Amino acid sequence: MSANDLKEQFRPTLLVGVGGTGIKIAERIFARALAERAWLRDRLDVVAIDTDENDLRGLSALESRQWIQVSTTDRVAQLLDKNPEIEPDWFGSRRKLPHEILNMTLLDGAAQIRLLTRLALTHALKRRAVQQPLGDAIGRIAALNSRTVFGGALNVMMVGSLAGATGSGLFLPVALLLAALCRERSIAAELRGLFLLPDVFVRSGSMQSGQIDNVHANAYAALKELNAVNLFAGERIGATDLHFEYAPGATVGRGQFPFASVSLMDYENIRGGNLGRNLDNYLEMAARAIYVLMFTPIGQKVASVSVNDARAVSRAASQDTTNIYSGVGVSTIEYPAAEVADYLTLKLANENLAGDWLRLDRSFFERQRRYEEQRAAGNVAARRPDQGQVFLEDLDQFAKKDRLPFFAEIDARLHPVIRDERTYVEKVEPRYETYLDAILGEVVARFWSRENLRRVRNREMIDSSQLRSQTTMTDMVRRLEAALDDDLRSIDTALPVAPEDDFVNILLTADDLSEGEWRPFHLQSYLIKDGPHLIEVRAFLYALARRVAERRSKLDPRAKRRLLYAQSNVFDTERAADPPDRRSPRTIETAREVAERGLLSRWVKGSPEDFRDTYAAYFNTSLQALRAFAEEEIRAKVLDLLADEIVGLERHYAGLFLELRAIFERLSQEADLLEGRHGAEMRATNGSVFVNADREAKAAVWADLRTASGGLHLAEAANKTLGRDVYRQYRNDRRLRVSTDFGALGSVFVRAIVEDFSRSAVERDFRSQYDIGIVEAIKRDSQRMRQDWKARLRALVDLVSSQSDPFLTLTDQGHGQRSMYWAVHSDVRRDIADDREFETLFTFNQGEQPLVAEAFSPKQLMCFNSKVLLELVHLTKVQAGEQAPRSVTAPAPGRYYEAYAHMIDGLIEEDLNPRAKSPHITPHLDAAWHRPGMLPEISPELSRAQRNDTYRALAIALGLGLITFDTHYGQKVAGFSTLGRVGALGSSADLVASHDWWEVTGSFLAHSELVRATERFWKETTQRLGLGESVDPDPFNALSDPALVADILRLSVPRDDEARREARTRALLAGWIAALADLVDVTARDFAAPGRQAQHNQAVKAARAGAFEALRRDGIRQETLGSIGRVFDRAVEDSRAALGSAV
Known part of the structure; x- marks a missing residue:
């Protein structure tokens, strides 16, 4: 069968998970089904039903519309008050319940009391909180659309456990309800179920010891009820009377069977083997079994065996029982290609981290360790290493002396060689120098671009001819002095805020620009544009910080201002060498005196031409000094702001790299776990035998891939994405004044390095090294082990065949009918290339046969082994034992029955003597069903x-005469009494008024x-x-x-x-x-x-x-x-x- 045939024949299917275990398994199946067969989205739906809202909220693969929560915030007592008819009908008197239970809600579960589950369900059904979403789910997958055709038939698969109270309390009424909803819509529905039995939880260690008897009794009670409904529906002798209202106004009717078949899964298989004390192994086995039954041709084969054996069905009917039960086991020979790819992905990511990303940091931390050792040894002269300096020194060492390609490339990008197009002379122009010149120039230019400052910047110098007129000289000097004062005031007004505003504006506005709009003065051009590696970004920042510090040390705005103030001393020799302001009164006085001199004074004190020349030189020098002071102050402010920004960025990127060290350790651990995940020791615990996937095999394929991937680094686009995300996170945190969540940044990095880089490279460039079929995997394994691959394949098939035994314990292994299928992809037969060998491999046991189809995985040989047509009496753990044992070898009662019988014994004693309080509450869905004769026994x-x-x-x-017939006040009454007729405490009861x-x-x-x-x-x-x-x-x-x-x-x-x-x-x-x-x-x-x-x-x-x-x-x-x-x-x-x- 091809995958397309399977698609065409696949019936719309509803998967229903009941209880905490059921909804987890259902979600697992749903996620896998959609991942492997996307076309199922129109034909498969899932409904998760539970009382525990925490379990429902934990379902990440399901939408909230697929949840049905049957619990509410009402306490048990309130639910009984709101539904008064159920207490006398089937719940029993609330007086038998302790106050702790009456006052609890069912939001966190039903406390392993199945009666409470039915109470919650009944209340939900009255509000149509169950029928409506179930009907909607049926409608969604039964709807006609352009891609699917609905033929009027529907498959329903229910999964859960019979251990607790929720799943075991919901499965029967919900199955009957689903059948009724389908009948209302004229849909032919086949309901099947798979349920885990209590010892799966008990033996796996997930159950507290005080709960063991309770869950055993719950399971027996659930199976007893299912048996009773089946017998009643089939009009068997053992169940002539049964009243079960599974929904308000709806009772079980003749011919209304809840399930066409039920698969049960226990802790041990029929040979006594198990999957170990790990609950997840059993959940995975259950999910795998259901997946096979629902989505592969094997499911159709297994169903046909049960349906077509009419003699077995008739024989069970004649014995007052039903044989709809089965046990299943699934085991595989598997080459886990996807997990090998995961392993290679992690190894490649870590190789990249260790060789490229973390080498410089490891060098620094090694120096730091030596420094601390020296200080601890008493060497007070030891100097603490500076991370930026060490980073740049080591980068230079790795790039130029060790000639490591990655670091050489970083250095070359950081120090590009630029050729002059006119002179053809090449020179190195470090990117940090380019940025520093550009940002300083841009902030200076923006400062002078303001309207009032543009006047200052554009003010022209003077020459002595402008002071030629004697009569206007004094006024001219006064105006020029005032202009200098105005210019200085304008500069002093703007300097405190304008440079910072411009610098911050340049930083922030660039965040909203596209990459093509970034200019050399935008920091993003160096941190993000063209996808620089984060190592390059850090080197750029460290080098930039060093250059900023060097330039800042050479700037002295105060000295520039003092130089400006000292210019007036040319006219006032008595002024201090460091005057407190720019202007001197002597400047204008000197101009007035010169303008008023006569001939003799000119001859004695000097000519006006000398003053004019001196003043022009003074004015022009003051104007230059004023501008020089302003630009010195601007540069100093920008460098201070930039230094602060760099410190923040350095800390941000250094913090990220500290997180990367933790990521490296975590990825190393994950890779190591994956490396050992599929060794031979796994066979006994998870039902699968893995080939070509142990440590040695994975290490071998990694060695090949490592050689082939030499020099492979994060692509420019990935670097750019990562750099943008890291930088934006820094800007956001700085704006909000919050500490950076480096864990979140680490997640961004992991996505970039693991998924975007490593996984893409493994799956795109190196797929041929690991993506092989199961036969090729066995051949490679055999070659490593120096074995004949066919002999190894036969041994593996025999092993998996024995491991796939159904997980039930039977009183006799001859019970039921064996149905054993091998799921084989068509490529496997081609790769074996020997038809006789192929047939011999998969038809050795009675009832064993291969199914060859493209729908199966080419990387797996799966054995699905089932025992069908079983009756409940065939199960060892529900055996009641011989009622009158005739020998010491008579079968002992099963552990599920024993726990149930012990609990029922206490309940009957309480009925007999109300003062003998039982610690138990009925394990049944009806308070009277535990009484012998109310339900037929299994x-x-x-x-x-x-x-x-x-x-x-x-x-x-x-x-x-224990039954008495009396008349009380004219009313005939019948009673019962042993009072006075037994030595022990007697009993009495009223029977009926007749x-x-x-x-x-x-x-x-x-x-x-x-x-x-x-x-x-x-x-x-x-x-x-x-x-x-x-x-x-x-x-x-x-x-x-x-x-x-x-x-x-x-x-x-x-x-x-x-x-x-x-x-x-x-x-x-x-x-x-x-x-x-x-x-x-x-x-x-x-x-x-x-x-x-x-x-x-x-x-x-x-x-x-x-x-x-x-x-x-x-x-x-x-x-x-x-x-x-x-x-x-x-x-x-x-x-x-x-x-x-x-x-």
Whole structure:
């Protein structure tokens, strides 16, 4: 079958997970199915049903519309108040529950009490909180669209566990509800289920010891209920009466089977093997089994085996049971190519980290370690290493002296060689120098570009001719001095804020620009553009920091300002060498004096031309000094701001690289775990045998890939993405003034280095080294081990065949029918290239056969082994054991049954004596179902024994007066009492307000505690008789009284409900005959067996004769007497079979 054939034949399927275990398995299957077969999205849906909201919220692969939470914030007591009809109907009196349970909500689960699960479900059903989403899910996958065609049939698979309360409490009513919803929509639905049994949890260590008996009893009760519903639906003899309201107003009907088949998975397989004390191994096994059943041709084959064996089905029906059960086991020979790829991905990522990313940091930390050792040794002269200096020194060493390609490339990018296009002269222009010149130039240019400062920048110098006029010289000098003062004020006003505003604006606005809009003065051009490696980014920052510090050390804005102030000293020789301001009054006074000089003064003090020349030189020098001061101050501010920015960036990138060290360690550990994950030691625990995937095999393929990938580094695009993300995180954290989450940054890095780089390289460039089929993997393994590959393949097939045994323990391995299939991709047959070898490999065992299809994995040989057509009585752990063991080798009761029987025993004792408080709450979905006879037992033998015991007790109670008939205030009443008739504490109960034997006997049968009270009375009575004591009234006379038999026979006289009346009469007569046999065995013990049988037969015949004579006197018609006679005769036959004597 091809993958396309499978797609065409695949029915729309609904996967339902119930309870915490079920929803986890369902999610696992759903995620795998969609990952491997995307076309399933239109034909597969999942519904997760649980009471525990925490479990539901943990489902990452499912949408919230796929959840159904049946619990609410209501406490148990509130739910009972809101649903008052259920307490008298099936829940039972709340007084039996402790206050702790009544006051709990079910949001965190049902506390392993299945009754509470049904309570939560009923409340949810009343609100249509279950029917609506289930109906929606059915509608989604049954809808017609352009890609799929719905043929009116639907597959439903339910998964869960029968250990706790939620899954085991939901599976049966939800299955019945799903079937009803499909019937309403005229959809032919086939419901199947797979459920984990309690020992999976108990033996795997995930269950507390105090809960073990409870989960064992829960499982038995759940299976007993499922058995009862199946028997009732199939109209078997053992379940003639069953009332189960699985939803408000909806009860189980004839022919309404909840499941077409049920697979059960226990801790041990049929040979006693297990998957180890690891619950996840069993969850994976269950998920794998369901995946095979739902999505591969094997599922169709297994289903056809169960459906087509009509004789097995008929045989089970004739024995009052059903054989819809199966056990499954899945084991594989597997080459885990995907996980080998994961391993190679991690190794390549770590190789890149160790060789490229972390070498410089490791060198620094080694120096730091030596420094600390020296200081600890008392060397106070030891100098603490500077990380930036060490980083750059080592980069230079690795690039230029060691000539390591990666670091040489980093150095070359950091120090590009630029050729002058005019002179063809080449020179090195370090990128950090280029940026520093560009940012300083840009901030200076932006400073002078302001309108008021543009005037200062553009102010022209003067020459002496502008002061030629004597009359205007003084005013001209005054105006020029004022202009210098104005310019200085403008500069002083702008300097405190303008450079910082411009610098910050350049940084921030670049974040919103595209890469093509970045200019040389944008820092992003060096940190992000063209995808520089983060090692290059760090080297750039360290070199830039060093250059900033060097340049900043050479700047002295105060000296520039003092130089500006000192210019006026040319006109005022008495001023201090370091004047406090720029202007001197002597400047204007000198101009006025020069303008007013006469000829003699000019000759003595100097000509005006000398002043004009001096002032022009002074003005122009002041103007230059003023501009020089401003630009010196701007550069100093920018360098200070840039230094602070670099410190933040250095810390940011250094912090990231510290995180990378942790990532390196983590990836190393993960790679080591993956390297050892598929060794031979895994075979016993996970059901798979892996080939070509142990440590040696993985190390070999890594060695080849390592050689082939030499020189492979993170691509420019990946570097760019990583650099952008890292830088943006820094800018955001700095803006918000919060500490950087380096763990989150590390995740960004892991995505870039592991997924974007390493995985892409492994899957794109090196796939041929690891992506091989299962046969080729076995060949490579065999070559390493120096074995013949065909012999190794045969040995592996034999091993996996034995490991795939179904995970159930059976009383006899011959029970059921074996169905064993090998899932084989068509490439496997081609690669084996030997048809005879192929057929021999996969058809060795009875019922074993290969299925060859493209739908299977070419990297796996999977053996799906199942035991189908099983009955519950075939399961060892639900065995009740022989009711009357005839030898010491008789089978012992199973552990699930034992826990259930112990719990039920306590509950019946509490029914018998309310003061004897039981620590248990019924494990059933109905508070009365634990009572014997309310549900048929899983074992027909146990059902028959309980039925016989019950009717024998009823005959004794009627014959010896334990059932009393009185009249209270004119009302006929029947009661029961052993008070005063037993040595121990007696019991009493009201039966019914009637003397009608049909109603009276029916009431007694509904009270299993009265059966136990009667049995105790009977045991004490027969013991007294055995000791020779007299008992009043005489039991033998009372039981052999024809009047008693006549009253029993009168139950069948009315013909309105003939079948039921005759059935009860027959059973009661058989019980009466058994009670007589007890008395004969006790009172005639001296007789041999034939003598006791003769006495017994004589008593039965005499009572029969007298009873029928009484009926004739009643005027009963001969036809009715004939029918009653036949009932009596069948009761005698039943007794003969039960007692093993010739009655």
